[in-house]
Structures are given as C-alpha cells and as structure tokens.
Amino acid sequence: MTATTHRRLRTEIPGPASRALQERRAAAVANGVSSVLPVYVTSADGGLLTDADGNTLIDLGSGIAVTNVGHGVPAVVDRIREQASAFTHTCFMATPYEGYIEVCEALAELTPGTHEKRSALFSTGAEAVENTVKIARAATGRQSVVVFDHAYHGRTNLTMALTAKSMPYKHGFGPFAPEVYRVHGSYPFRDAPGLTGEQAAAAAIDQIEKQLGADSVAAVVIEPIQGEGGFIAPAPGFLPTLSRWCTANGVVFVADEVQTGFCRTGDWFACDNEGVVPDLVATAKGIAGGMPLAAVTGRAELLDAVHHGGLGGTYGGNPVACAAALGAIETMRTRDLAAAARKIGEATLPRLRALAAETGVIGDVRGRGAMLAAEFCKPGTTEPDAEATKRVVAACHAEGVVVLTCGTYGNVVRLLPPLTLPEELLEEGLAVLEQAVREEAAR
Numbered sequence: 001m002t003a004t005t006h007r008r009l010r011t012e013i014p015g016p017a018s019r020a021l022q023e024r025r026a027a028a029v030a031n032g033v034s035s036v037l038p039v040y041v042t043s044a045d046g047g048l049l050t051d052a053d054g055n056t057l058i059d060l061g062s063g064i065a066v067t068n069v070g071h072g073v074p075a076v077v078d079r080i081r082e083q084a085s086a087f088t089h090t091c092f093m094a095t096p097y098e099g100y101i102e103v104c105e106a107l108a109e110l111t112p113g114t115h116e117k118r119s120a121l122f123s124t125g126a127e128a129v130e131n132t133v134k135i136a137r138a139a140t141g142r143q144s145v146v147v148f149d150h151a152y153h154g155r156t157n158l159t160m161a162l163t164a165k166s167m168p169y170k171h172g173f174g175p176f177a178p179e180v181y182r183v184h185g186s187y188p189f190r191d192a193p194g195l196t197g198e199q200a201a202a203a204a205i206d207q208i209e210k211q212l213g214a215d216s217v218a219a220v221v222i223e224p225i226q227g228e229g230g231f232i233a234p235a236p237g238f239l240p241t242l243s244r245w246c247t248a249n250g251v252v253f254v255a256d257e258v259q260t261g262f263c264r265t266g267d268w269f270a271c272d273n274e275g276v277v278p279d280l281v282a283t284a285k286g287i288a289g290g291m292p293l294a295a296v297t298g299r300a301e302l303l304d305a306v307h308h309g310g311l312g313g314t315y316g317g318n319p320v321a322c323a324a325a326l327g328a329i330e331t332m333r334t335r336d337l338a339a340a341a342r343k344i345g346e347a348t349l350p351r352l353r354a355l356a357a358e359t360g361v362i363g364d365v366r367g368r369g370a371m372l373a374a375e376f377c378k379p380g381t382t383e384p385d386a387e388a389t390k391r392v393v394a395a396c397h398a399e400g401v402v403v404l405t406c407g408t409y410g411n412v413v414r415l416l417p418p419l420t421l422p423e424e425l426l427e428e429g430l431a432v433l434e435q436a437v438r439e440e441a442a443r
C-alpha cells in the first residue's frame with residue numbers, strides 16, 4: 001500500500017460509499033452515538049485520513065487529542081504487532097507482565113514533580129478520573145469533590161456528575177453521584193476584565209470554604225486547560241494559587257490531564273507550564289498512540305493508602321496498549337514533540353489572531369502548543385455564535401479538513417493536529433479554515 005502524502009478529494013464529502021455506510025449504520029448503531037464528520041475511514045497515515053471513497057483528508061483533530069504522535073508511527077505499530085503476537089491479554093490482576101511496570105516507570109519520570117510516585121493503569125479517561133476520586137477519598141477519609149464550571153471529566157455516572165454541561169453529556173441520565181460541588185473557575189475571555197488568576201482562585205476558594213468547609217473536601221479535580229468546555233486556559237496564577245490552598249488544607253489536588261497531556265500543550269503536561277505539581281494526575285488519550293490506555297499517577301502515600309485489591313479492572317493496562325504507550329512515549333522523546341507542539345502554536349496563533357481582526361466573527365483566539373481554539377461570537381460582542389461555528393466547520397469538512405468543535409456554548413473551533421503534522425499540511429489546513437471564516441464573515 002502506498003502512503004498518500006496530501007489532501008485529495010475524489011468525491012463530495014461525505015462521498016457515496018460513506019453515505020451508504022451511514023445508512024447501514026442507522027439500522028445497527030445506537031442513535032445516541034454520534035459522529036462529527038461521517039466519512040468512514042479505511043486508513044490513516046501521519047496526519048492524513050483516507051475514507052471509503054478514496055478521499056484523503058487533513059486531520060486537525062487527532063481523534064480528539066489521541067494520535068499526538070500521528071497515525072501509523074512505526075515505533076507504535078511495530079510494538080503493537082510484536083506484543084499482539086506474543087500475547088494480547090492475561091489480566092494484570094491475574095498474571096502480570098513487564099510492560100505495565102515499564103509504563104508506570106515512565107509515568108513516574110514524566111509527570112510533574114520529583115517526589116516518589118505510584119501509578120495504576122486503566123482503559124479510559126473517565127475510568128482514570130473516577131479512580132482519582134476513589135484514591136483521594138480513601139487516602140483522606142473525606143467525601144466532597146470540588147469541580148469547576150465548564151469542566152468535562154467523562155461519561156460514567158461519577159464523571160457525569162463532575163462534568164458541567166448537561167446537553168448532551170448528562171441530559172436524562174441522572175440521578176448523579178452525590179458529594180460533587182461546582183465552583184467558578186477562570187475564563188479570561190468571559191470573566192470581569194482585569195480579573196487575575198489569583199483573584200479568580202481566591203473567589204473559588206471562598207466558595208469552597210464557605211459552602212463546604214475545607215476539612216470536608218477530599219479532592220479538587222481540574223483540567224489545567226479545559227477541553228470540551230472550550231479550550232479555556234485559566235489566567236496565570238489560578239492553578240498555583242489553588243494548588244497551594246489544597247496543600248495547606250490537606251485536599252488532594254487532581255489534574256485531569258487526559259486531553260492536555262503528552263506534549264499536546266508544548267510541555268509533557270499542561271501543569272508544567274506554571275510549575276504546578278499535582279498530587280494525582282489522570283492521563284489517557286495521547287498516552288498510547290490510539291490504543292485504549294489510561295493512568296492515575298501520583299504521590300506514593302496517596303496511591304498506597306488504598307487497600308490491596310481496591311484498584312484495577314479486567315483490561316486496565318492491557319499489554320498491547322502498554323506496548324503502544326512505550327512506543328508513543330519513545331516517539332515523543334526522540335522527536336521532541338513538546339517542541340513540535342510549541343512550533344505548531346507559534347505558526348498558528350498569529351494567523352488566527354490576524355483572521356479574528358480581519359473578519360470580526362471570532363471573539364477570542366487562545367490555546368497553548370497544539371491545543372488551539374477560536375471562539376466565535378456575534379461581531380463586536382461576546383455573544384456566542386454556535387450557528388456561525390457550525391457553518392465554518394462544515395465548510396472545512398467539505399474541503400477535506402477535519403476540525404472539531406467544543407465549548408459550553410458550542411461556539412469554539414478547536415485544533416488538535418498530530419504533533420508530527422508536516423508544516424505544509426498544517427499550512428494547507430489553516431488556509432482552508434481561513435477561507436471558511438472569510439466566507440462566514442461575508443455572509
């Protein structure tokens with residue numbers, strides 16, 4: 001099979017083969033499961049997706065920040081192949097294997113802080129986040145969990161409770177887990193002008209102290225840059241202030257780095273940017289080049305406070321997924337993908353800012369590294385414009401560029417390119433986006 005190296009449209013998007021699959025799907029796949037762009041993928045390479053009609057699209061979504069190393073990387077694929085032919089499963093809780101330990105060793109080295117760490121492996125981000133709460137409760141003997149406006153932490157019952165947005169994540173799915181409390185975070189574009197990170201944190205802390213009392217709080221769970229909620233980076237000082245308060249009050253500071261982790265934001269982890277050292281870190285998505293793997297990593301005394309046998313799961317730390325993770329991590333190290341992410345940000349942010357100034361339909365441009373976003377608003381206001389966002393995204397899709405949306409108000413176009421995306425493809429993808437935004441502004 002020869003690898004395709006550029007965008008190529010042979011049919012309209014989605015083409016007839018994809019449309020036929022979409023029809024077949026309706027009779028077999030649950031309606032509750034949706035797809036942003038129903039082109040049915042048959043192969044992927046680097047930063048390109050090829051579909052059932054032979055169209056090749058530029059991938060600026062990485063399957064939601066998963067294929068950070070790109071598609072089809074030999075270091076990942078070869079290790080998967082090798083491990084799959086050796087054995088695919090034993091269950092680490094039944095008869096263990098070395099790959100699990102190697103991944104935990106790598107996590108201890110790479111996550112923020114030089115303290116003694118332990119890890120437990122799982123399969124999904126929600127499972128990892130849920131386990132941070134189990135661990136924090138077991139270690140502290142407290143019950144309350146504090147989360148933030150615009151938070152997204154998953155779709156299990158406990159993580160739905162932690163998640164802010166009702167439609168589509170929670171609507172009709174209650175009752176939700178108790179002892180979860182939501183406070184204001186930091187959203188510089190929508191907060192009072194000039195509000196500092198320290199002030200926003202002080203307000204959140206005041207809410208916690210007045211409404212819960214610090215000594216009832218087991219954990220504060222936070223995304224260092226909020227993902228599904230709109231790629232919201234808190235004002236500088238917010239995370240360090242919150243983290244210091246947690247330490248002073250015996251509260252476990254949990255960083256949900258499921259989307260931000262593994263070089264995505266230009267550091268190994270988003271917390272590194274301000275030198276914040278979380279007590280527990282939840283990781284998943286980018287960890288294993290597309291294989292389902294997740295982890296909780298953190299202070300040895302917290303993880304080891306849980307009774308023997310209290311953590312686990314049949315598939316947690318699956319050997320093939322661990323092999324993939326080791327290949328992905330090796331790729332991030334040898335190709336310095338944190339630097340690659342910063343370079344993507346440096347190339348993209350000025351263009352998005354110029355586009356915002358030129359067209360007037362983008363209210364805010366933000367992001368760090370290769371986690372980038374444009375928030376669409378009615379011109380001259382901060383009023384969210386979800387309809388404009390939909391049209392821009394549809395125009396990109398029609399031109400063979402996969403972009404995703406996010407945001408509490410559904411008005412954010414987010415860019416999550418593979419960190420290995422060649423410059424020409426990034427350039428081409430951005431040109432398509434720019435054209436789509438100009439057409440939106442000219443409507």
Ligand SMILES: *Cc1c(COP(=O)(O)O)cnc(C)c1O
Nearest residue numbers: 124125126152153154227258259
């Ligand atoms: C995606 C995501 C999750 C949930 O991960 P799943 O693997 O989908 O369960 C949790 N937290 C954040 C920040 C995420 O982006």
